Amino acid sequence: MINVYVFRKQNAITAFELSGHAESGPYGHDLVCAAVSAVSFGAVNAVSELCQIDLDIDQGEEGGYLRVALPSHLEQSTKEKAMLLLEGMVVSLETIERDYGEFIKIHYK
Template identity: 60%
Template sequence: MIQVTAYRNKGNLYAFEMSGHAESVSEGYDLVCAGASAVSFGAVNAVIKLCSIEPEITQAGKEGGYLKVKLPDHLDVETHQKAAFLLEGMMVSLETIVRDYGQYIMISDK
């Protein structure tokens, strides 16, 4: 199962962590895993390009299965809002995947 944790401070998204594998079908054909990966990496790439920042990114393992992204601590308000808005869009897309494939992916907030 893919587990996504959204980290918030006073309701504002500042980081997320994704771990696990959906294992809904055999490796290489798993649309849940591919969808979650595409949504998360697309959002991170958008943050980097559109906000001109480098978030703290941690990935583990050759076979994937772990991604943690944290916005830098000392961003100006406008840049932080823009980056958080992009990540919130990612969360909406992930929630859509959960709605249809909740047995393979779950989201929680901290």
């Protein structure tokens, strides 16, 4: 099971954390894991590149763990761009959860 934790402060995403493995298929053919990885890493790369933000990233060496936090002080326009990208990630993860809820669970804190 992949657990996704989305951390918010004043309705803005401050961080997110993914942990676990979907185990929805054999290694290398796990579509849920591939989808979650693509969505989350795509969002991280987009925020980093398009918003020019140095994110705080903690990643497990053998997969199964990713934690990303935004810096606490961002210009308002940069924060708004980052929020839009991260909210898009959450919508995509919610879609995966809706269709494959036995393999992924999203928690909001």
